[in-house]
Amino acid sequence: MRHIDAGDGVPDPWVLVIAGVTALGRRQAMRAVTGALGEGKNVFVLDGQVPAFGSEDLATTEGREVLVYSFGARERDGLAARLLEPTDDHRGRVWRMVGRRLGTVLRPLGVWSQARPAIRPLATGPAPERIVCCDEVSITTAWKSSRIWPGTPVGGG
Protein backbone atom coordinates (compact mmCIF):
# COMPACT_ATOMS: atom_id res chain seq x y z
CA MET A 1 0.00 0.00 0.00
CA ARG A 2 1.42 3.39 -1.00
CA HIS A 3 0.11 6.87 -0.26
CA ILE A 4 0.43 9.21 -3.23
CA ASP A 5 0.04 12.96 -3.68
CA ALA A 6 -1.48 12.93 -7.13
CA GLY A 7 -3.37 10.38 -9.13
CA ASP A 8 -0.91 9.43 -11.81
CA GLY A 9 0.73 6.24 -12.85
CA VAL A 10 -1.83 3.71 -11.67
CA PRO A 11 -0.69 0.44 -13.26
CA ASP A 12 -3.17 -1.34 -15.48
CA PRO A 13 -5.40 -3.30 -14.84
CA TRP A 14 -6.87 -1.27 -12.03
CA VAL A 15 -10.03 -0.65 -10.04
CA LEU A 16 -11.09 2.74 -8.70
CA VAL A 17 -12.45 2.60 -5.14
CA ILE A 18 -14.10 5.76 -3.80
CA ALA A 19 -14.07 5.21 -0.06
CA GLY A 20 -16.14 8.23 0.95
CA VAL A 21 -16.17 9.66 4.44
CA THR A 22 -18.54 7.46 6.44
CA ALA A 23 -17.99 4.36 8.54
CA LEU A 24 -19.95 2.40 5.95
CA GLY A 25 -17.66 3.72 3.22
CA ARG A 26 -14.59 2.70 5.18
CA ARG A 27 -15.72 -0.87 5.63
CA GLN A 28 -17.01 -1.26 2.10
CA ALA A 29 -13.75 0.13 0.72
CA MET A 30 -11.75 -2.42 2.68
CA ARG A 31 -13.88 -5.17 1.23
CA ALA A 32 -13.65 -3.76 -2.30
CA VAL A 33 -9.85 -3.53 -2.13
CA THR A 34 -9.56 -7.09 -0.89
CA GLY A 35 -11.88 -8.28 -3.67
CA ALA A 36 -9.97 -6.44 -6.41
CA LEU A 37 -6.61 -7.72 -5.20
CA GLY A 38 -8.04 -11.21 -5.14
CA GLU A 39 -8.86 -10.80 -8.81
CA GLY A 40 -5.30 -9.73 -9.55
CA LYS A 41 -6.14 -6.04 -10.07
CA ASN A 42 -4.30 -2.95 -8.87
CA VAL A 43 -6.38 -0.55 -6.83
CA PHE A 44 -6.57 3.22 -6.61
CA VAL A 45 -8.37 4.37 -3.46
CA LEU A 46 -9.80 7.86 -3.17
CA ASP A 47 -9.77 8.12 0.58
CA GLY A 48 -11.83 10.78 2.34
CA GLN A 49 -11.62 8.98 5.65
CA VAL A 50 -10.35 10.45 8.90
CA PRO A 51 -8.09 8.92 10.01
CA ALA A 52 -6.77 7.97 6.58
CA PHE A 53 -6.37 4.34 5.61
CA GLY A 54 -3.20 2.78 6.93
CA SER A 55 -1.46 -0.36 5.81
CA GLU A 56 -3.18 -2.21 8.65
CA ASP A 57 -6.58 -1.42 7.08
CA LEU A 58 -6.08 -2.25 3.43
CA ALA A 59 -4.78 -5.63 2.35
CA THR A 60 -1.83 -5.91 -0.01
CA THR A 61 -1.00 -8.64 -2.46
CA GLU A 62 2.47 -9.26 -3.81
CA GLY A 63 2.91 -7.89 -7.32
CA ARG A 64 -0.19 -5.70 -7.06
CA GLU A 65 -0.38 -2.12 -5.95
CA VAL A 66 -2.83 -0.32 -3.68
CA LEU A 67 -2.39 3.40 -4.24
CA VAL A 68 -4.16 5.69 -1.81
CA TYR A 69 -4.90 9.37 -2.32
CA SER A 70 -5.99 10.56 1.13
CA PHE A 71 -7.80 13.85 0.74
CA GLY A 72 -9.74 13.35 3.95
CA ALA A 73 -6.63 13.65 6.08
CA ARG A 74 -5.30 16.77 4.32
CA GLU A 75 -5.56 20.18 5.86
CA ARG A 76 -8.56 21.96 4.46
CA ASP A 77 -10.09 25.36 4.84
CA GLY A 78 -13.58 26.76 4.66
CA LEU A 79 -16.67 25.02 3.52
CA ALA A 80 -14.92 22.00 2.03
CA ALA A 81 -13.43 21.24 5.43
CA ARG A 82 -16.82 21.42 7.10
CA LEU A 83 -18.46 19.35 4.41
CA LEU A 84 -15.96 16.57 4.79
CA GLU A 85 -15.88 16.54 8.56
CA PRO A 86 -17.06 13.19 9.85
CA THR A 87 -20.58 13.35 11.20
CA ASP A 88 -20.43 9.94 12.80
CA ASP A 89 -18.82 11.26 15.95
CA HIS A 90 -21.05 14.30 16.51
CA ARG A 91 -18.20 16.79 16.05
CA GLY A 92 -18.14 20.15 14.31
CA ARG A 93 -19.87 23.29 15.50
CA VAL A 94 -19.83 24.93 12.09
CA TRP A 95 -21.21 21.77 10.62
CA ARG A 96 -24.20 21.97 12.92
CA MET A 97 -24.55 25.70 12.18
CA VAL A 98 -24.67 25.19 8.42
CA GLY A 99 -27.37 22.71 9.03
CA ARG A 100 -27.39 19.02 8.70
CA ARG A 101 -29.82 18.99 5.80
CA LEU A 102 -28.00 21.48 3.65
CA GLY A 103 -24.77 19.73 4.45
CA THR A 104 -26.19 16.37 3.47
CA VAL A 105 -27.19 17.81 0.12
CA LEU A 106 -23.80 19.39 -0.55
CA ARG A 107 -21.43 16.79 0.85
CA PRO A 108 -21.11 14.76 -2.39
CA LEU A 109 -19.96 17.96 -4.08
CA GLY A 110 -17.44 18.55 -1.32
CA VAL A 111 -16.00 15.08 -1.81
CA TRP A 112 -15.77 15.60 -5.57
CA SER A 113 -14.02 18.95 -5.13
CA GLN A 114 -11.36 17.24 -3.01
CA ALA A 115 -11.02 14.14 -5.18
CA ARG A 116 -10.93 15.95 -8.51
CA PRO A 117 -7.18 16.79 -8.45
CA ALA A 118 -6.41 13.10 -8.21
CA ILE A 119 -8.89 11.93 -10.85
CA ARG A 120 -8.21 14.47 -13.57
CA PRO A 121 -4.58 13.41 -14.33
CA LEU A 122 -5.80 9.85 -14.87
CA ALA A 123 -8.27 10.83 -17.59
CA THR A 124 -5.82 10.29 -20.43
CA GLY A 125 -4.60 6.91 -19.21
CA PRO A 126 -6.22 3.49 -19.36
CA ALA A 127 -9.73 3.23 -17.93
CA PRO A 128 -10.30 1.39 -14.67
CA GLU A 129 -11.98 -1.98 -14.94
CA ARG A 130 -14.68 -0.80 -12.59
CA ILE A 131 -15.55 2.03 -10.26
CA VAL A 132 -16.69 1.19 -6.73
CA CYS A 133 -18.79 3.77 -4.92
CA CYS A 134 -18.68 3.00 -1.18
CA ASP A 135 -21.18 5.46 0.31
CA GLU A 136 -23.77 8.05 -0.58
CA VAL A 137 -21.41 11.00 -0.43
CA SER A 138 -19.17 9.33 -3.02
CA ILE A 139 -21.92 9.27 -5.63
CA THR A 140 -20.97 12.52 -7.36
CA THR A 141 -17.33 11.47 -7.59
CA ALA A 142 -18.31 8.07 -8.97
CA TRP A 143 -20.73 9.68 -11.42
CA LYS A 144 -18.10 12.18 -12.63
CA SER A 145 -15.62 9.32 -12.99
CA SER A 146 -18.12 7.38 -15.06
CA ARG A 147 -18.32 10.36 -17.42
CA ILE A 148 -14.54 10.42 -17.74
CA TRP A 149 -14.48 6.72 -18.57
CA PRO A 150 -17.81 6.02 -20.30
CA GLY A 151 -18.76 2.37 -20.32
CA THR A 152 -16.85 1.51 -17.14
CA PRO A 153 -19.21 -0.30 -14.80
CA VAL A 154 -20.02 1.59 -11.60
CA GLY A 155 -21.50 -0.06 -8.55
CA GLY A 156 -21.96 0.06 -4.81
CA GLY A 157 -19.36 -1.44 -2.52
Add this chain to the structure above:
Amino acid sequence: MTRPRLLYLAFFYPPSRASGVYRAIATSQLFVRSGWDVTVVTVDRNFLDDELGSADASLERLIPTGVQVQRVPFTFSRHGEFPFDSAGLFAGYLPGVYLKFAERERRSPEPTGLAGFPDRYWRWVKPVLERVGRSASAYDHILATGNPYSSFEAARLLAREHGKTYSIDYRDPWSFDAATSAPIEDPAVSRAESRIIDEASNCFHVNAAIASAHARKYPAAAHKQVVAMNGYDEDSLGALHQPRSSGPLRFGMLGTVTERWPLDALFSGWQSALLSLPSGSELILAGYLGFFDRSVSVIDSLLPRSLEGFSYVGPVAKGAVGAFNEGIDVVIAPVPDGEMITGSKIFEALALGIPVICVQSQGGGARVMLDGHPYAFGADPHPEAVAAAITRAGDAARSMAPHEPAQIRSSMRKLERVTALRPVLDAVMATRGVEAVDR
Protein backbone atom coordinates in the same frame (compact mmCIF):
# COMPACT_ATOMS: atom_id res chain seq x y z
CA MET B 1 -48.31 -34.85 16.23
CA THR B 2 -46.92 -32.13 13.98
CA ARG B 3 -44.76 -29.60 15.73
CA PRO B 4 -46.17 -26.08 15.66
CA ARG B 5 -44.14 -23.57 13.67
CA LEU B 6 -43.33 -20.02 14.67
CA LEU B 7 -42.09 -17.32 12.33
CA TYR B 8 -40.19 -14.83 14.49
CA LEU B 9 -39.31 -11.46 12.98
CA ALA B 10 -36.42 -10.08 15.02
CA PHE B 11 -34.41 -7.43 13.19
CA PHE B 12 -31.77 -7.54 15.94
CA TYR B 13 -30.61 -11.09 16.58
CA PRO B 14 -27.07 -12.41 17.11
CA PRO B 15 -24.46 -11.43 16.12
CA SER B 16 -26.19 -8.09 16.76
CA ARG B 17 -25.38 -6.71 20.21
CA ALA B 18 -28.23 -4.21 20.15
CA SER B 19 -30.31 -3.70 23.25
CA GLY B 20 -32.97 -6.35 23.48
CA VAL B 21 -31.05 -9.03 21.64
CA TYR B 22 -31.07 -11.23 24.76
CA ARG B 23 -34.84 -10.98 24.87
CA ALA B 24 -34.97 -12.14 21.26
CA ILE B 25 -32.66 -15.06 22.01
CA ALA B 26 -34.70 -16.05 25.05
CA THR B 27 -37.97 -15.80 23.15
CA SER B 28 -36.74 -18.16 20.46
CA GLN B 29 -35.35 -20.46 23.14
CA LEU B 30 -38.65 -20.53 25.00
CA PHE B 31 -40.56 -21.63 21.92
CA VAL B 32 -37.95 -24.23 20.94
CA ARG B 33 -38.04 -25.69 24.45
CA SER B 34 -41.80 -25.84 24.23
CA GLY B 35 -41.75 -27.95 21.13
CA TRP B 36 -42.01 -25.37 18.39
CA ASP B 37 -40.02 -25.19 15.19
CA VAL B 38 -38.75 -21.64 15.11
CA THR B 39 -37.59 -19.66 12.09
CA VAL B 40 -36.03 -16.30 12.86
CA VAL B 41 -35.98 -13.65 10.17
CA THR B 42 -33.33 -11.08 10.96
CA VAL B 43 -31.06 -8.55 9.27
CA ASP B 44 -27.91 -9.61 7.45
CA ARG B 45 -24.46 -9.31 8.99
CA ASN B 46 -23.20 -6.67 6.55
CA PHE B 47 -25.58 -4.10 7.98
CA LEU B 48 -24.44 -4.84 11.54
CA ASP B 49 -20.76 -4.75 10.60
CA ASP B 50 -20.67 -2.01 8.00
CA GLU B 51 -23.29 0.47 9.10
CA LEU B 52 -23.96 -0.01 12.78
CA GLY B 53 -20.63 -1.40 13.89
CA SER B 54 -22.69 -3.30 16.42
CA ALA B 55 -21.91 -6.99 16.17
CA ASP B 56 -20.46 -9.48 18.63
CA ALA B 57 -19.69 -12.83 17.03
CA SER B 58 -19.58 -14.53 20.44
CA LEU B 59 -23.33 -14.01 20.76
CA GLU B 60 -23.99 -16.41 17.89
CA ARG B 61 -23.22 -19.28 20.24
CA LEU B 62 -26.37 -18.32 22.14
CA ILE B 63 -28.69 -19.03 19.22
CA PRO B 64 -30.70 -22.03 20.42
CA THR B 65 -30.09 -25.29 18.64
CA GLY B 66 -32.82 -25.97 16.14
CA VAL B 67 -33.58 -22.35 15.34
CA GLN B 68 -33.42 -21.62 11.63
CA VAL B 69 -32.10 -18.17 10.85
CA GLN B 70 -32.89 -16.32 7.64
CA ARG B 71 -30.92 -13.14 7.08
CA VAL B 72 -32.53 -10.43 5.00
CA PRO B 73 -30.38 -7.54 3.73
CA PHE B 74 -30.96 -3.96 4.77
CA THR B 75 -29.08 -0.71 4.33
CA PHE B 76 -29.70 2.93 5.11
CA SER B 77 -27.42 3.92 2.29
CA ARG B 78 -28.92 4.28 -1.15
CA HIS B 79 -25.77 4.57 -3.20
CA GLY B 80 -26.38 1.10 -4.63
CA GLU B 81 -29.65 2.37 -6.17
CA PHE B 82 -28.13 5.32 -8.00
CA PRO B 83 -28.41 5.10 -11.83
CA PHE B 84 -24.83 6.03 -12.69
CA ASP B 85 -25.32 5.27 -16.38
CA SER B 86 -28.36 7.43 -16.94
CA ALA B 87 -28.10 10.16 -14.29
CA GLY B 88 -28.21 13.74 -15.52
CA LEU B 89 -26.61 16.85 -14.07
CA PHE B 90 -29.20 17.35 -11.30
CA ALA B 91 -28.94 13.77 -10.11
CA GLY B 92 -25.17 13.70 -10.45
CA TYR B 93 -24.48 16.88 -8.51
CA LEU B 94 -27.27 16.55 -5.95
CA PRO B 95 -27.67 12.79 -5.54
CA GLY B 96 -29.27 13.08 -2.11
CA VAL B 97 -32.11 15.21 -3.42
CA TYR B 98 -32.51 13.04 -6.49
CA LEU B 99 -32.71 9.84 -4.45
CA LYS B 100 -35.28 11.39 -2.14
CA PHE B 101 -37.51 12.28 -5.08
CA ALA B 102 -36.99 8.89 -6.69
CA GLU B 103 -37.90 7.18 -3.44
CA ARG B 104 -41.09 9.20 -3.11
CA GLU B 105 -42.03 8.27 -6.66
CA ARG B 106 -41.53 4.61 -5.91
CA ARG B 107 -43.33 4.63 -2.60
CA SER B 108 -46.55 6.27 -3.68
CA PRO B 109 -47.96 3.38 -5.69
CA GLU B 110 -46.63 0.84 -3.16
CA PRO B 111 -49.22 -1.91 -3.19
CA THR B 112 -48.38 -3.20 0.27
CA GLY B 113 -49.37 0.04 1.97
CA LEU B 114 -45.84 0.93 2.99
CA ALA B 115 -46.12 4.46 1.67
CA GLY B 116 -45.37 6.81 4.53
CA PHE B 117 -44.76 4.06 7.05
CA PRO B 118 -43.28 6.02 9.94
CA ASP B 119 -40.17 4.04 10.72
CA ARG B 120 -36.68 4.57 9.33
CA TYR B 121 -36.29 0.82 8.79
CA TRP B 122 -39.34 0.64 6.48
CA ARG B 123 -37.22 -0.54 3.56
CA TRP B 124 -36.67 -3.85 5.36
CA VAL B 125 -40.36 -4.80 5.10
CA LYS B 126 -40.51 -5.55 1.41
CA PRO B 127 -37.43 -7.82 1.31
CA VAL B 128 -38.86 -9.70 4.29
CA LEU B 129 -42.17 -10.21 2.51
CA GLU B 130 -40.30 -11.44 -0.55
CA ARG B 131 -38.02 -13.76 1.41
CA VAL B 132 -40.77 -15.34 3.48
CA GLY B 133 -43.17 -15.36 0.55
CA ARG B 134 -45.49 -18.28 0.30
CA SER B 135 -43.70 -20.20 3.02
CA ALA B 136 -45.60 -17.96 5.48
CA SER B 137 -48.61 -20.20 5.06
CA ALA B 138 -46.66 -23.04 6.68
CA TYR B 139 -46.36 -21.22 10.01
CA ASP B 140 -48.85 -21.43 12.84
CA HIS B 141 -48.13 -18.00 14.25
CA ILE B 142 -46.05 -14.94 13.47
CA LEU B 143 -44.32 -13.03 16.26
CA ALA B 144 -42.51 -9.75 15.66
CA THR B 145 -40.31 -7.82 18.06
CA GLY B 146 -39.68 -4.08 17.83
CA ASN B 147 -37.98 -1.80 17.54
CA PRO B 148 -37.64 -1.48 14.64
CA TYR B 149 -41.40 -1.31 14.34
CA SER B 150 -41.20 -2.14 10.67
CA SER B 151 -41.07 -5.74 11.90
CA PHE B 152 -44.62 -5.26 13.19
CA GLU B 153 -45.77 -4.08 9.79
CA ALA B 154 -44.06 -7.01 8.09
CA ALA B 155 -45.88 -9.37 10.46
CA ARG B 156 -49.20 -7.68 9.78
CA LEU B 157 -48.79 -7.85 6.02
CA LEU B 158 -47.65 -11.48 6.07
CA ALA B 159 -50.49 -12.48 8.36
CA ARG B 160 -53.05 -10.66 6.27
CA GLU B 161 -51.84 -12.15 3.00
CA HIS B 162 -51.62 -15.71 4.29
CA GLY B 163 -54.51 -15.73 6.74
CA LYS B 164 -52.34 -16.17 9.83
CA THR B 165 -52.41 -14.76 13.35
CA TYR B 166 -49.63 -12.57 14.67
CA SER B 167 -48.40 -11.00 17.89
CA ILE B 168 -46.11 -8.08 18.53
CA ASP B 169 -43.51 -7.68 21.26
CA TYR B 170 -42.62 -4.13 22.21
CA ARG B 171 -39.17 -3.77 23.75
CA ASP B 172 -39.74 -0.02 23.83
CA PRO B 173 -42.89 2.02 23.35
CA TRP B 174 -43.39 3.39 19.84
CA SER B 175 -45.97 6.11 20.41
CA PHE B 176 -44.90 7.15 23.90
CA ASP B 177 -41.78 8.91 25.11
CA ALA B 178 -40.28 6.33 27.47
CA ALA B 179 -38.54 9.00 29.55
CA THR B 180 -41.65 11.10 30.24
CA SER B 181 -44.43 8.58 29.48
CA ALA B 182 -46.06 11.31 27.38
CA PRO B 183 -47.74 10.33 24.11
CA ILE B 184 -45.77 11.20 20.99
CA GLU B 185 -48.03 13.34 18.85
CA ASP B 186 -47.35 11.85 15.45
CA PRO B 187 -50.51 11.04 13.50
CA ALA B 188 -48.61 8.75 11.12
CA VAL B 189 -47.27 6.65 14.01
CA SER B 190 -50.68 6.53 15.67
CA ARG B 191 -52.36 5.43 12.45
CA ALA B 192 -49.80 2.73 11.73
CA GLU B 193 -49.76 1.48 15.32
CA SER B 194 -53.51 1.47 15.57
CA ARG B 195 -53.78 -0.65 12.41
CA ILE B 196 -51.13 -3.08 13.65
CA ILE B 197 -52.63 -3.44 17.15
CA ASP B 198 -56.11 -3.75 15.76
CA GLU B 199 -55.19 -6.77 13.67
CA ALA B 200 -52.74 -8.35 16.17
CA SER B 201 -53.72 -11.15 18.52
CA ASN B 202 -51.44 -10.07 21.37
CA CYS B 203 -49.22 -7.11 22.26
CA PHE B 204 -46.43 -7.82 24.72
CA HIS B 205 -44.75 -5.15 26.82
CA VAL B 206 -41.75 -5.18 29.14
CA ASN B 207 -43.54 -3.55 32.05
CA ALA B 208 -46.98 -2.72 33.40
CA ALA B 209 -46.63 1.03 32.84
CA ILE B 210 -46.22 0.56 29.09
CA ALA B 211 -48.98 -2.03 28.89
CA SER B 212 -51.40 0.25 30.78
CA ALA B 213 -50.55 3.22 28.58
CA HIS B 214 -51.38 1.18 25.49
CA ALA B 215 -54.57 -0.12 27.04
CA ARG B 216 -55.65 3.47 27.66
CA LYS B 217 -54.68 4.62 24.20
CA TYR B 218 -56.33 1.69 22.42
CA PRO B 219 -59.28 0.75 24.68
CA ALA B 220 -60.77 -1.64 22.15
CA ALA B 221 -57.52 -3.61 22.29
CA ALA B 222 -56.97 -3.32 26.04
CA HIS B 223 -57.47 -7.07 26.49
CA LYS B 224 -54.58 -7.77 24.12
CA GLN B 225 -51.96 -5.92 26.18
CA VAL B 226 -49.83 -8.44 28.07
CA VAL B 227 -46.85 -7.83 30.34
CA ALA B 228 -43.86 -10.08 29.63
CA MET B 229 -40.94 -8.67 31.57
CA ASN B 230 -37.27 -8.87 30.82
CA GLY B 231 -35.17 -11.06 33.07
CA TYR B 232 -31.70 -12.38 33.79
CA ASP B 233 -29.79 -15.20 32.16
CA GLU B 234 -28.78 -17.97 34.56
CA ASP B 235 -25.31 -18.34 33.08
CA SER B 236 -24.53 -14.66 33.74
CA LEU B 237 -24.70 -14.98 37.50
CA GLY B 238 -21.48 -16.84 38.16
CA ALA B 239 -20.70 -18.64 41.39
CA LEU B 240 -22.37 -17.56 44.62
CA HIS B 241 -20.72 -14.62 46.31
CA GLN B 242 -18.97 -15.15 49.64
CA PRO B 243 -19.51 -12.07 51.82
CA ARG B 244 -16.32 -10.62 53.32
CA SER B 245 -16.33 -8.74 56.60
CA SER B 246 -13.10 -6.82 55.98
CA GLY B 247 -10.91 -5.46 53.23
CA PRO B 248 -11.70 -3.14 50.36
CA LEU B 249 -15.05 -3.42 48.56
CA ARG B 250 -15.60 -3.76 44.84
CA PHE B 251 -18.61 -1.98 43.35
CA GLY B 252 -19.36 -3.14 39.83
CA MET B 253 -21.46 -1.98 36.90
CA LEU B 254 -21.76 -4.17 33.87
CA GLY B 255 -23.79 -3.28 30.82
CA THR B 256 -23.75 -1.31 27.62
CA VAL B 257 -23.07 2.22 28.78
CA THR B 258 -25.23 4.89 27.18
CA GLU B 259 -25.23 8.66 27.44
CA ARG B 260 -28.60 8.39 29.14
CA TRP B 261 -27.14 6.70 32.20
CA PRO B 262 -26.96 9.06 35.22
CA LEU B 263 -23.16 8.99 35.08
CA ASP B 264 -22.51 12.45 36.55
CA ALA B 265 -24.48 11.68 39.70
CA LEU B 266 -22.84 8.30 39.95
CA PHE B 267 -19.27 9.53 39.73
CA SER B 268 -19.87 12.51 42.01
CA GLY B 269 -21.63 10.24 44.47
CA TRP B 270 -18.73 7.80 44.39
CA GLN B 271 -16.26 10.55 45.12
CA SER B 272 -18.28 11.66 48.14
CA ALA B 273 -18.75 8.12 49.40
CA LEU B 274 -15.08 7.20 49.21
CA LEU B 275 -14.40 8.60 52.69
CA SER B 276 -16.85 6.16 54.23
CA LEU B 277 -15.51 3.12 52.35
CA PRO B 278 -12.53 0.95 53.25
CA SER B 279 -9.29 2.12 51.70
CA GLY B 280 -8.67 0.57 48.28
CA SER B 281 -12.35 0.20 47.41
CA GLU B 282 -13.07 0.18 43.69
CA LEU B 283 -15.78 1.21 41.27
CA ILE B 284 -15.49 -0.92 38.16
CA LEU B 285 -17.41 -0.22 34.97
CA ALA B 286 -17.53 -2.89 32.28
CA GLY B 287 -19.34 -3.12 28.97
CA TYR B 288 -19.47 -1.59 25.52
CA LEU B 289 -19.61 2.18 25.20
CA GLY B 290 -22.93 2.57 23.40
CA PHE B 291 -24.70 0.19 21.11
CA PHE B 292 -23.13 1.57 17.95
CA ASP B 293 -19.65 2.58 16.83
CA ARG B 294 -20.62 6.20 16.48
CA SER B 295 -21.44 6.50 20.20
CA VAL B 296 -18.05 5.42 21.49
CA SER B 297 -16.25 8.77 21.46
CA VAL B 298 -19.23 10.60 22.95
CA ILE B 299 -19.62 8.20 25.85
CA ASP B 300 -15.89 7.87 26.39
CA SER B 301 -15.78 11.62 26.96
CA LEU B 302 -18.28 11.21 29.81
CA LEU B 303 -16.01 8.88 31.79
CA PRO B 304 -13.70 10.44 34.39
CA ARG B 305 -9.98 10.32 33.65
CA SER B 306 -8.78 10.51 37.23
CA LEU B 307 -11.36 9.44 39.76
CA GLU B 308 -9.97 7.58 42.73
CA GLY B 309 -10.85 3.91 42.67
CA PHE B 310 -12.63 4.09 39.31
CA SER B 311 -11.69 1.98 36.33
CA TYR B 312 -13.33 1.15 33.04
CA VAL B 313 -12.38 -2.35 31.90
CA GLY B 314 -14.10 -2.46 28.51
CA PRO B 315 -16.52 -5.01 27.09
CA VAL B 316 -16.94 -8.40 28.76
CA ALA B 317 -17.81 -11.36 26.55
CA LYS B 318 -21.09 -13.04 27.43
CA GLY B 319 -19.20 -16.12 28.58
CA ALA B 320 -17.13 -14.08 31.03
CA VAL B 321 -20.01 -12.17 32.62
CA GLY B 322 -20.36 -14.73 35.41
CA ALA B 323 -16.68 -14.37 36.32
CA PHE B 324 -17.02 -10.58 36.42
CA ASN B 325 -20.04 -10.80 38.69
CA GLU B 326 -18.28 -13.22 41.03
CA GLY B 327 -15.62 -10.62 41.76
CA ILE B 328 -17.84 -7.81 42.97
CA ASP B 329 -19.35 -7.14 46.39
CA VAL B 330 -22.02 -4.62 45.39
CA VAL B 331 -23.66 -4.23 42.00
CA ILE B 332 -24.70 -0.83 40.74
CA ALA B 333 -27.41 -0.48 38.11
CA PRO B 334 -27.67 3.02 36.66
CA VAL B 335 -30.94 3.35 34.74
CA PRO B 336 -32.35 6.34 32.82
CA ASP B 337 -35.39 7.94 34.47
CA GLY B 338 -38.93 6.99 33.52
CA GLU B 339 -41.65 4.71 34.80
CA MET B 340 -41.59 3.01 31.40
CA ILE B 341 -37.89 2.25 31.67
CA THR B 342 -36.99 -0.93 33.50
CA GLY B 343 -33.81 -1.79 31.65
CA SER B 344 -32.65 -5.36 31.62
CA LYS B 345 -29.56 -5.24 33.80
CA ILE B 346 -31.57 -4.70 36.96
CA PHE B 347 -32.80 -8.29 36.83
CA GLU B 348 -29.31 -9.72 36.75
CA ALA B 349 -28.28 -7.32 39.51
CA LEU B 350 -31.12 -8.46 41.74
CA ALA B 351 -30.47 -12.15 41.11
CA LEU B 352 -26.78 -12.07 42.02
CA GLY B 353 -27.60 -12.29 45.73
CA ILE B 354 -25.41 -9.32 46.74
CA PRO B 355 -26.40 -5.74 47.64
CA VAL B 356 -27.80 -3.75 44.71
CA ILE B 357 -27.88 -0.02 44.11
CA CYS B 358 -30.36 1.15 41.49
CA VAL B 359 -29.70 4.74 40.43
CA GLN B 360 -33.02 6.01 39.07
CA SER B 361 -35.64 8.46 40.29
CA GLN B 362 -38.38 7.25 42.60
CA GLY B 363 -41.20 5.69 40.56
CA GLY B 364 -38.89 4.59 37.76
CA GLY B 365 -39.55 1.23 36.15
CA ALA B 366 -36.38 -0.31 37.57
CA ARG B 367 -36.93 1.04 41.09
CA VAL B 368 -40.25 -0.79 41.21
CA MET B 369 -38.40 -4.06 40.73
CA LEU B 370 -36.39 -3.64 43.94
CA ASP B 371 -39.30 -4.71 46.14
CA GLY B 372 -38.63 -8.03 47.83
CA HIS B 373 -34.82 -7.84 47.72
CA PRO B 374 -33.47 -7.37 51.27
CA TYR B 375 -30.36 -5.46 50.21
CA ALA B 376 -31.62 -3.32 47.36
CA PHE B 377 -31.00 0.41 47.64
CA GLY B 378 -32.71 2.89 45.38
CA ALA B 379 -30.98 6.20 44.79
CA ASP B 380 -32.29 9.23 42.98
CA PRO B 381 -29.80 10.42 40.37
CA HIS B 382 -28.23 13.02 42.64
CA PRO B 383 -24.71 12.81 44.10
CA GLU B 384 -25.86 12.91 47.75
CA ALA B 385 -28.43 10.15 47.24
CA VAL B 386 -25.94 8.00 45.36
CA ALA B 387 -23.25 8.54 48.00
CA ALA B 388 -25.69 7.54 50.76
CA ALA B 389 -26.73 4.42 48.87
CA ILE B 390 -23.11 3.45 48.26
CA THR B 391 -22.34 3.78 51.97
CA ARG B 392 -25.38 1.77 53.01
CA ALA B 393 -24.78 -0.92 50.42
CA GLY B 394 -21.14 -1.14 51.49
CA ASP B 395 -22.23 -1.67 55.08
CA ALA B 396 -24.71 -4.30 53.96
CA ALA B 397 -22.04 -6.14 51.99
CA ARG B 398 -19.97 -6.34 55.15
CA SER B 399 -22.76 -7.52 57.40
CA MET B 400 -24.40 -10.15 55.16
CA ALA B 401 -24.56 -13.64 56.61
CA PRO B 402 -22.82 -16.33 54.51
CA HIS B 403 -26.10 -18.11 53.75
CA GLU B 404 -27.90 -15.00 52.50
CA PRO B 405 -26.63 -14.78 48.90
CA ALA B 406 -28.03 -18.24 48.16
CA GLN B 407 -31.29 -17.37 49.85
CA ILE B 408 -31.68 -14.18 47.84
CA ARG B 409 -30.75 -15.87 44.59
CA SER B 410 -33.36 -18.51 45.20
CA SER B 411 -36.07 -15.95 45.91
CA MET B 412 -35.24 -14.10 42.69
CA ARG B 413 -35.58 -17.10 40.39
CA LYS B 414 -38.93 -15.76 39.25
CA LEU B 415 -36.94 -13.11 37.36
CA GLU B 416 -35.14 -15.66 35.18
CA ARG B 417 -35.58 -14.52 31.60
CA VAL B 418 -37.26 -17.54 30.08
CA THR B 419 -39.63 -17.72 33.06
CA ALA B 420 -40.39 -14.01 32.77
CA LEU B 421 -41.24 -14.48 29.10
CA ARG B 422 -43.68 -17.27 29.81
CA PRO B 423 -46.72 -14.99 29.22
CA VAL B 424 -45.63 -14.69 25.58
CA LEU B 425 -45.81 -18.43 25.06
CA ASP B 426 -49.05 -18.74 27.00
CA ALA B 427 -50.75 -16.01 25.02
CA VAL B 428 -49.59 -17.40 21.69
CA MET B 429 -50.77 -20.86 22.73
CA ALA B 430 -54.12 -19.44 23.73
CA THR B 431 -54.38 -17.78 20.33
CA ARG B 432 -53.73 -21.12 18.69
CA GLY B 433 -55.98 -22.90 21.15
CA VAL B 434 -53.53 -25.69 21.89
CA GLU B 435 -51.33 -26.78 24.75
CA ALA B 436 -47.55 -26.71 24.73
CA VAL B 437 -45.90 -29.96 23.71
CA ASP B 438 -43.36 -29.83 26.52
CA ARG B 439 -43.78 -27.69 29.55
